[in-house]
Amino acid sequence: MTDQLTAGPAVSAGPAPASAPPSASTPSRAARDGRRARDGRKWLEIALFAGPALIVFITFVILPVVLAGVYSFYNWNGLGPLERFVGIDNYVRAFTDPLFLGAIGNNVTIVIASVLIQGPIAIAIALLLNRKLPGRSFIRALIFVPYVLAEVIAGLSWKLLLSPRGGVNALLEAIGLGELTQPWLANPDIALWVMFGILSWKYLGFAILLMLAGLQGVPEELHEAAAIDGANWWQIQTRITLPLLAPTIRIWIFLSMIGSLQLFDMVWVTTKGGPVGATNTMAVYLIQYGQGQYGYGSAIAVILFVISLVVALLYQRFAMRRDLAGAVTSGVR
Amino acid sequence: MNKRAATRWAAIAAISVTVGGLAACAPADDNAGEGEGVTIRWWHNATSDPLQGLWADVAAEFEAANPGVTVEVTGYQNEDLQRTLIPNALQSGDAPDIFQVWPGGEVRAQAEAGYLRDLTDDAADLIAEIGGAVKPWEVDGRQYALPFSFGITGIWYNADLFAQAGIDSPPETLDELVDAAAALKAEGITPFSVGAGDLWPAGHWWYQFALNACSVETLQTAIPERNFDDPCWIEAGENLQEFLETEPFNEGFLATPAQTGADSSAGLLANGNVAMEFMGPWNSGVIGSLTPDTTVPEFLSWFPFPSVPGGEGDPTVTMGGGDGFGVSADAPDIAVELLKYIHSAEVQQRFAATGAGIAAHPAAADSLEDENLQQIAAGLAGSSFVQLWLDSALGPEFGNPLNQAIVNIFGGVGTPEDVVTALKDTAAAL
Numbered sequence: 001m002t003d004q005l006t007a008g009p010a011v012s013a014g015p016a017p018a019s020a021p022p023s024a025s026t027p028s029r030a031a032r033d034g035r036r037a038r039d040g041r042k043w044l045e046i047a048l049f050a051g052p053a054l055i056v057f058i059t060f061v062i063l064p065v066v067l068a069g070v071y072s073f074y075n076w077n078g079l080g081p082l083e084r085f086v087g088i089d090n091y092v093r094a095f096t097d098p099l100f101l102g103a104i105g106n107n108v109t110i111v112i113a114s115v116l117i118q119g120p121i122a123i124a125i126a127l128l129l130n131r132k133l134p135g136r137s138f139i140r141a142l143i144f145v146p147y148v149l150a151e152v153i154a155g156l157s158w159k160l161l162l163s164p165r166g167g168v169n170a171l172l173e174a175i176g177l178g179e180l181t182q183p184w185l186a187n188p189d190i191a192l193w194v195m196f197g198i199l200s201w202k203y204l205g206f207a208i209l210l211m212l213a214g215l216q217g218v219p220e221e222l223h224e225a226a227a228i229d230g231a232n233w234w235q236i237q238t239r240i241t242l243p244l245l246a247p248t249i250r251i252w253i254f255l256s257m258i259g260s261l262q263l264f265d266m267v268w269v270t271t272k273g274g275p276v277g278a279t280n281t282m283a284v285y286l287i288q289y290g291q292g293q294y295g296y297g298s299a300i301a302v303i304l305f306v307i308s309l310v311v312a313l314l315y316q317r318f319a320m321r322r323d324l325a326g327a328v329t330s331g332v333r
Numbered sequence: 334m335n336k337r338a339a340t341r342w343a344a345i346a347a348i349s350v351t352v353g354g355l356a357a358c359a360p361a362d363d364n365a366g367e368g369e370g371v372t373i374r375w376w377h378n379a380t381s382d383p384l385q386g387l388w389a390d391v392a393a394e395f396e397a398a399n400p401g402v403t404v405e406v407t408g409y410q411n412e413d414l415q416r417t418l419i420p421n422a423l424q425s426g427d428a429p430d431i432f433q434v435w436p437g438g439e440v441r442a443q444a445e446a447g448y449l450r451d452l453t454d455d456a457a458d459l460i461a462e463i464g465g466a467v468k469p470w471e472v473d474g475r476q477y478a479l480p481f482s483f484g485i486t487g488i489w490y491n492a493d494l495f496a497q498a499g500i501d502s503p504p505e506t507l508d509e510l511v512d513a514a515a516a517l518k519a520e521g522i523t524p525f526s527v528g529a530g531d532l533w534p535a536g537h538w539w540y541q542f543a544l545n546a547c548s549v550e551t552l553q554t555a556i557p558e559r560n561f562d563d564p565c566w567i568e569a570g571e572n573l574q575e576f577l578e579t580e581p582f583n584e585g586f587l588a589t590p591a592q593t594g595a596d597s598s599a600g601l602l603a604n605g606n607v608a609m610e611f612m613g614p615w616n617s618g619v620i621g622s623l624t625p626d627t628t629v630p631e632f633l634s635w636f637p638f639p640s641v642p643g644g645e646g647d648p649t650v651t652m653g654g655g656d657g658f659g660v661s662a663d664a665p666d667i668a669v670e671l672l673k674y675i676h677s678a679e680v681q682q683r684f685a686a687t688g689a690g691i692a693a694h695p696a697a698a699d700s701l702e703d704e705n706l707q708q709i710a711a712g713l714a715g716s717s718f719v720q721l722w723l724d725s726a727l728g729p730e731f732g733n734p735l736n737q738a739i740v741n742i743f744g745g746v747g748t749p750e751d752v753v754t755a756l757k758d759t760a761a762a763l
Contacts, residue, residue: 075762077729078420080446093762099737163596164585165606183585186530188744191588274530275587276744277737288737291416292442292729296762 065305071298078294090299100289100300103273103280104307106192110199110281111260115253118200118207123249125204126211127237140212147205155269158198159185162270185271188278195279199266203259207252214248215241250320257315261308282307372403373668374429376418378411378656381622383687391680395671402667415439423448423661430664431672434478434657436469437721438728443659449477450660455669459676466693469721470657478659479676482690484614484709485637485653485719486537493632494522494608503636507576510639514581517608526583526598526607528591529743532736533724534598535586537652538611539739539752540723542576543569544650545641549718552650556726559760561753565645570742570749572641577743583607587744592619599623603630611638613722614653614691614709635705637712649717654725655693727756734759 072091075084094100129140146154161167162184169181184194218241226236264283267273273280273288282304290297375392379385385408392404409418415435422428428448434440443449453460453476460467460476470478490503498517504510514524528534544552547565555561583589583601590597591612599616601607603623610616621629640648658675660668674680681694688703691710701707713719724732738755741747 077442079423079442079448089762160594160596163588164583165596183588186585186588188587188746271588272530274532274740276741276746288733291733 068298068301068305071295072302074295075293076295077292086295090296091303093296094299094303099277099280100282100285102277103282103285106279107261107263107281109192110196110263111257113196114199114203114256114260117196118204118256119249119253121200122204122207122211122252123242123245126208126215127241129208129212130215140208143208144205146202147209149202151202151265152269154202155198155266159270162194185279186275188275191271191275191278195267195271198270199263202266203256207256210248210252211245214245217248218244247322254312254315254320257311258308261311262304370401370403371665371667372405373431373665373671375404375406375431375658375671376414376429376433377406377408377658378414378433379408379689380410384684384689387680387684387687387689388675391675392671395674399667399670404671426663428661428663430661430668431658431675432661434470434659435725436478436480436654436657437726438731439725440470440477440657440659441472442728444472444475444477448662450662450664450669452476452479452660452669452672456673456676459673462678462696463676463694466655469654469726470659478657479672480655480657480693481676481681481684482614483653483655483693483713483719484691484706485651485713485716486541486611486613486722487635487637487651487709487712488609488611489602489616489620489633489635489705490609491602491605491607491630491632492634494520494605498522498608503634504639506639507641511576511579511581514579523583523601523607524581525609525611526589526601527586527611527743528589528598529582529586529740530588531591532733532740534591534612535740535743536724536736537613537722538576539569539573539742540720541611541638541652542572542641543723544652544720545569545646545648546572546644548645549647549650551645552718552720556723559727559756559763561756561760566753566756567749568644570739570752572644573739573742574749582743587740592623595623597623602633605630605632614706617703617705618689629703633705635708647717649715651712651716651719652722653713653716653719654721656690657693730763731756731759 071082073085073087074082075086075089076082125143129136129143133139164181164183164186168184172178172180182190185191222240222244223236226240231239262283263281264287267279267281267284268287271279273284282300286297286300286304290300375388377384377388379388388406388408392406396402396404411433414433419428419432422432423443423446434443434449440449453474456476456479459479463479466480466483467476470476470480488503494517495503495513498513498520500513500516504513517524527538543566546568547555547563551563551565555563555566583598583606586598589601592599594600595604598607598610599612599619600623602610603620604625612619617629617633620633621627624630637651658672660672676694678694678696681692681697682700684690685692685697685700685706686702688701688706691701691706691713692698698710701710720726724735727735734755735752738747738752741751742749
């Protein structure tokens with residue numbers, strides 16, 4: 001870097017004075033050739049080190065995104081050549097299909113519910129577990145167990161538990177709450193909230209873990225100082241701990257929103273988007289309606305991608321600008 | 334300048350690696366000739382015995398009879414095979430030589446894209462031997478795949494529960510079916526299970542009502558022309574709605590899967606929790622795999638769907654379909670010989686004897702030992718016309734929109750008109 005900066009002026013100085021004496025141009029040319037060699041070597045090294053990763057990234061990330069964009073303007077069943085250009089018909093079809101609009105609505109519901117319901121619960125439990133409690137490490141491990149379970153295993157377990165003849169209804173019968181029994185995942189009125197319950201059970205442990213890690217960064221001295229000044233526990237949490245935890249909370253909200261928008265596996269394993277579309281999400285719709293209609297499926301994929309990207313960029317730009325110096329946050333004060 | 338140089342380097346590196354990669358991806362020319370060192374890849378949908386074992390035996394016998402030929406035979410889960418593996422393999426130019434081909438709109442889509450070998454002349458004798466069952470795999474008068482099994486959908490029932498409810502003989506009309514369901518309910522027995530969580534099992538109910546409402550002429554013209562203006566398509570949904578009002582189905586049927594686990598629609602029938610399921614000819618195998626001792630229960634019996642009065646439909650029209658194999662357009666000629674062997678009378682008789690399904694070849698009819706399959710074969714023989722399942726007949730684009738609209742009727746949020754709208758919208762988007 002320093003080499004380059006000092007060599008810099010020599011370039012502009014070298015060729016500019018055409019009337020300069022030959023004796024002066026000779027060392028300049030030598031310097032230029034040397035610099036060129038060094039530059040070439042440097043770029044060769046960069047290409048060798050970064051090239052493979054770049055190629056993999058372009059081939060498997062950028063290119064498919066671009067191809068999906070291209071396919072989305074065609075009517076294509078996945079067989080034979082791409083030849084029936086239909087313009088924006090696929091997009092029009094998606095945004096006029098009530099099932100897809102319902103899927104977007106379900107995604108938005110889960111985003112909002114995650115932030116508003118899972119967030120406070122996770123923070124509360126993390127604050128509790130951050131105190132000295134008997135068996136604290138055991139409880140911490142226990143809370144994290146659902147997150148470690150494979151998605152398909154957790155989904156199948158819940159599917160069996162919540163089926164009309166499953167464990168949950170049997171338990172309700174056994175404790176005398178027989179009138180509460182339900183075909184939980186088959187009732188369109190409650191299926192989305194049952195799904196949200198499963199998701200919360202699965203991902204709360206991750207949120208708590210993040211919050212606990214964030215709490216480790218809050219200096220104990222501040223608590224002590226506040227306590228000496230006469231602040232009670234509640235005041236310490238709301239005036240000191242929560243503001244200092246805010247960067248962690250903002251990161252968690254970001255991860256939670258993106259996860260909720262892309263939600264697929266848990267829904268696919270438990271309900272496949274049913275009953276009658278009650279738990280459908282954009283990604284589930286994509287799989288169900290993209291089969292045999294790759295152009296339409298690509299349009300759905302592009303819509304999902306754009307929604308996620310816009311949400312991510314806006315959130316980074318406005319909510320996380322203090323936390324990250326990301327691509328869109330640089331220069332923001 | 335520096336940035337440009339970097340870009341140039343990256344571009345050169347990217348191009349060279351991509352070109353290298355593409356060259357490596359190009360399919361090796363394994364179709365060069367017959368005899369010496371030919372490998373035939375064969376994909377099917379049998380993931381458990383007896384069928385998986387039978388296909389492995391057939392492959393080994395063919396290898397023994399044709400020195401130098403290797404047959405790589407692999408079984409995949411049915412929907413994964415049809416919806417993901419085969420389309421990807423065809424698209425990438427690396428198709429298996431012999432693979433399972435669905436009838437109707439599915440074989441048409443693959444044939445029109447030029448992926449399937451025309452078997453009309455190569456297998457002319459065999460096509461003639463098999464007879465009418467080959468029709469669903471015909472595209473514009475040319476044969477692109479051959480069926481090895483063919484059967485019709487009907488009602489699988491628990492004879493013990495029927496006896497308990499005092500039902501002496503299988504219902505022959507829809508009214509008798511409704512009465513039988515009421516008698517079962519009076520005994521505290523759930524009459525039917527349906528795997529509406531998987532969509533298509535609910536779809537089959539509407540297809541059946543459409544068969545009863547629509548004349549054969551309507552069926553035969555509407556499906557290829559994708560014209561659903563006839564009022565019989567709406568009548569089908571209305572008849573289904575009327576039937577649904579009797580609440581014949583298992584609790585939570587909207588989330589019930591068809592074939593996985595004891596709480597699936599097949600599992601409920603297998604374990605005596607419901608009395609009936611309307612399902613395809615493969616169901617005894619599925620039910621057998623879902624009982625505690627993994628055998629087909631003694632009580633399992635079969636009867637054809639009862640006639641529905643009032644419609645234009647011919648009561649001798651039945652609904653069904655089957656499984657077939659086709660040969661890739663790029664496959665070596667010897668693959669056609671293997672295909673002929675798979676569909677030969679001898680192998681078809683062995684297929685029938687396993688009880689895995691009803692063989693398509695008429696010469697195998699007597700080899701059928703399973704009583705339920707014999708019943709289905711009799712129903713098939715008595716059919717004046719077999720309508721292919723409508724989602725298969727219409728093609729891959731129709732399956733989900735059609736079946737989802739039908740499930741919406743089941744869930745009380747859709748109307749008979751919505752199903753016809755879904756059909757028309759899909760047809761318009763083709």
